[in-house]
Amino acid sequence: MNYRAAQIAEITGSKVIGDASVTVKNISFDSRNLFAVQDRAFIAINTSQNSGEKYISDVLERGIRIIIAEHKACDKEGITWILVENSVLFLQKLAKYHLKSFPDLKTVGITGSNGKTIVKEWLYQCIYNIFDTVKSPKSFNSQTGLPLSILQTGKKHEVGIFEAGISRPGEMAVLAAIFSPEIGVLTHIGTAHSANFSTESELIDEKLKFFKDSSVIIFNGDHPGIYDAVSLRYPDRKLVSYGLGPHNKLFVQSGWDNFSNEITVSYFDNVFKFNLSQKDEATLQNVLALIAVLKELQVSNEEIVQKLVGLKAIEMRLESVHGVRGNLVVNDSFNLDVDSLKIAFQFIKEYKKVKKVLILTDIIDVKEPPDQLYKEVAQLVNEQDFDRVYLVGSVITQYHALFQAKSYIYKDSADLIESQTLNHIEDSLILLKGARKFAIEKIKNLLELQKHDTVLEVNLNALLHNINIHKALLKPKTRMMAMVKAYSYGLGGYEIAEFLQHHHIDYLGVAYADEGMDLRKNGITTPIIVMNPEQHSYNAIIEYNLEPEIYSFRVLELFWNALNELGVDKQYPIHIKLETGMHRLGFKSEELMLLAEKLNTMNLKVASIFSHLSTSDMSDERDYALSQIEVFSCNTDVLINALGYRPVLHILNSAGITSFTEYQFDMVRIGIGMVGISNDPAVKKQLQNAVVFKTVISQISHVKAGDSIGYSRRHIAGTDTRIATIPVGYADGIPRMIGNGKGFVSINGKLCPIVGNICMDMLMVDIGTLQVQEGSEVVIFNSKPTLEQFAEYCQTIPYEVLTSISRRVKRIYIKN
Numbered sequence: 001m002n003y004r005a006a007q008i009a010e011i012t013g014s015k016v017i018g019d020a021s022v023t024v025k026n027i028s029f030d031s032r033n034l035f036a037v038q039d040r041a042f043i044a045i046n047t048s049q050n051s052g053e054k055y056i057s058d059v060l061e062r063g064i065r066i067i068i069a070e071h072k073a074c075d076k077e078g079i080t081w082i083l084v085e086n087s088v089l090f091l092q093k094l095a096k097y098h099l100k101s102f103p104d105l106k107t108v109g110i111t112g113s114n115g116k117t118i119v120k121e122w123l124y125q126c127i128y129n130i131f132d133t134v135k136s137p138k139s140f141n142s143q144t145g146l147p148l149s150i151l152q153t154g155k156k157h158e159v160g161i162f163e164a165g166i167s168r169p170g171e172m173a174v175l176a177a178i179f180s181p182e183i184g185v186l187t188h189i190g191t192a193h194s195a196n197f198s199t200e201s202e203l204i205d206e207k208l209k210f211f212k213d214s215s216v217i218i219f220n221g222d223h224p225g226i227y228d229a230v231s232l233r234y235p236d237r238k239l240v241s242y243g244l245g246p247h248n249k250l251f252v253q254s255g256w257d258n259f260s261n262e263i264t265v266s267y268f269d270n271v272f273k274f275n276l277s278q279k280d281e282a283t284l285q286n287v288l289a290l291i292a293v294l295k296e297l298q299v300s301n302e303e304i305v306q307k308l309v310g311l312k313a314i315e316m317r318l319e320s321v322h323g324v325r326g327n328l329v330v331n332d333s334f335n336l337d338v339d340s341l342k343i344a345f346q347f348i349k350e351y352k353k354v355k356k357v358l359i360l361t362d363i364i365d366v367k368e369p370p371d372q373l374y375k376e377v378a379q380l381v382n383e384q385d386f387d388r389v390y391l392v393g394s395v396i397t398q399y400h401a402l403f404q405a406k407s408y409i410y411k412d413s414a415d416l417i418e419s420q421t422l423n424h425i426e427d428s429l430i431l432l433k434g435a436r437k438f439a440i441e442k443i444k445n446l447l448e449l450q451k452h453d454t455v456l457e458v459n460l461n462a463l464l465h466n467i468n469i470h471k472a473l474l475k476p477k478t479r480m481m482a483m484v485k486a487y488s489y490g491l492g493g494y495e496i497a498e499f500l501q502h503h504h505i506d507y508l509g510v511a512y513a514d515e516g517m518d519l520r521k522n523g524i525t526t527p528i529i530v531m532n533p534e535q536h537s538y539n540a541i542i543e544y545n546l547e548p549e550i551y552s553f554r555v556l557e558l559f560w561n562a563l564n565e566l567g568v569d570k571q572y573p574i575h576i577k578l579e580t581g582m583h584r585l586g587f588k589s590e591e592l593m594l595l596a597e598k599l600n601t602m603n604l605k606v607a608s609i610f611s612h613l614s615t616s617d618m619s620d621e622r623d624y625a626l627s628q629i630e631v632f633s634c635n636t637d638v639l640i641n642a643l644g645y646r647p648v649l650h651i652l653n654s655a656g657i658t659s660f661t662e663y664q665f666d667m668v669r670i671g672i673g674m675v676g677i678s679n680d681p682a683v684k685k686q687l688q689n690a691v692v693f694k695t696v697i698s699q700i701s702h703v704k705a706g707d708s709i710g711y712s713r714r715h716i717a718g719t720d721t722r723i724a725t726i727p728v729g730y731a732d733g734i735p736r737m738i739g740n741g742k743g744f745v746s747i748n749g750k751l752c753p754i755v756g757n758i759c760m761d762m763l764m765v766d767i768g769t770l771q772v773q774e775g776s777e778v779v780i781f782n783s784k785p786t787l788e789q790f791a792e793y794c795q796t797i798p799y800e801v802l803t804s805i806s807r808r809v810k811r812i813y814i815k816n
């Protein structure tokens, strides 16, 4: 927007005091996020719970010079006041006027109980590089959020995507008076926010008001009430119903209930397929809504398919964190209703922890009568195999008899904490589902391992996305081994393997037997190859059903002896490593005949034959890699002939997959590619960062020019400046060599130099005049600096950076 104060007053019928010629380009209502103050007005919004006017003196102090409010709150000089009768109505009037000045803007409006924000964000991800698009920020969808979103529209925009949310009767009529979209979307009507409506059909009716001027209405037609209501009310519009049922215009023909990622849909009888890595019903319904909108925007099927692969998951954030006493704590910080409970149950199914515990509070703000609600909840819970259920709240506890697992009841969170019973939970998966009012964080803090501000955050969805990007290059039959050696490249142990196992990875690769043992103890059943089977570990390998790499006659004989000593009489799977040019481990060409001869006398099964490329990521050493592949190809032929059967063959690592795709043989071994690293720029562009290393500022100090920083006074401040101390040091895996200006971390998106020597547990950075506070987030790497840049500071490669991050840094796994 770009209006003079005088214009705004005229449009909205309000009054200006002070300079009416000032320009307003932005309006903010949240005093906490005011970055640029130039041309920005602050609006004091009064609601029944809060008055925005109490923040006026604060924002004036921060340099805001234009205030929109119902009262002139002070006499400070040089301020322009736009005095309004009602701040919410003011915004609505202004937004309505503003939108009218863009008659060519194609508008998409999304409403519904769940899924509207995700559909909006996904839509944006899909079209932002096709159309100049403006969208509601976050979930700005309320009586003030929608107008503020609309006010962001400018001349250049071609498409506007706005969300509308309501919680009370009458609200939609107000929103629809400001804006009724050309393409309307109704995602899902659920139990969330329905407490103020007496019947579901009343809620549906209210939502449908949004579409009064829509030419197309896209809606979930699996819900019979919605299907009928839309058809009855808007028979003259283009109606696009979507869902699982074949009566819908867009429906899923096949694929959603089997193990493959491929989904086939029919859109007005036009059939096409796409891949989706996450296939719970909620995700699928949201994707269908998305497809329907993309079709209305004339995006081609090919483009849709391609965009869907790249979707970043946003929806809800289920965090899983290591807990005390070997527990794993899964905390769902989203809203609590029956639908979100279902999704959380689906999520924890992926974990193979034997014991599962549920902590569940009263479900509030839903319309269903408690008898019915908790019967449904108990039934759902009973279908899971929880060992114990902790019920918290005065309502849910009345229904404890409905829960079949051993259940414990508490009137509130404090009661549960005081009871000390949580201390008895061991080696379990603990699912925490609580309504906000129960201050569930207190329980979470108690269960989590000592909280560190420094974390390595691993995004499992990104990991899977990256695997899929590599998979897309391969033939469908080619198998994939994920290398999870060295604590999964530093990202974590069984959590990663478990996730990969759930997503049907064919093989896992570890360096040592202990790593494999750990995985088995945590319920991993996928075949595991041990690259470096040490002599002392053969018994463990056999006991835990791990598969050794056999790289020399010495290892072959010793392992064979171990099998015999233990009296194993099955054909034990082994993997033969061939030396093809790396000169590290492996059988050489001249040893093959003897090898085959020996193998033929032993009751062993060569499960695979493989080798490793030494230059797969170097474009100037392609010939060398090709010569290795050539040797591999010949030598495997020789061995296969002599053995009389064909084991699985594999030679490509991540870089090999992208650079030597045609030599994929039967299997490939992905490693660093999962993390989001590739030497191939085209592939790199499609990968997502799967890991972020971050911490927070411990202290900020003002120093004077000439003051020295840190051990040995290696840095002397050149000017007066501010120094932030950060709680990571060389003991956490930050190499000491990147001190003294060689390395940078980012704070508030700005790279700040590390100054002075890095200490064992801390380091200092020069933050100059950067607007940050103690406790502000600091990104050590990804995406600014990127992992690659950080590795450059350290004069090494991303592999070493990741595997050097100390075990004391807490790993957090996020999954959306």
Ligand SMILES: *Cc1c(COP(=O)(O)O)cnc(C)c1O
Binding pocket: 483, 485, 531, 612, 652, 653, 654, 655, 669, 670, 671, 672, 673
């Ligand atoms: C570690 C490893 C890989 C994976 O290498 P990336 O470069 O990380 O893809 C593949 N094969 C073997 C034998 C390995 O040891």
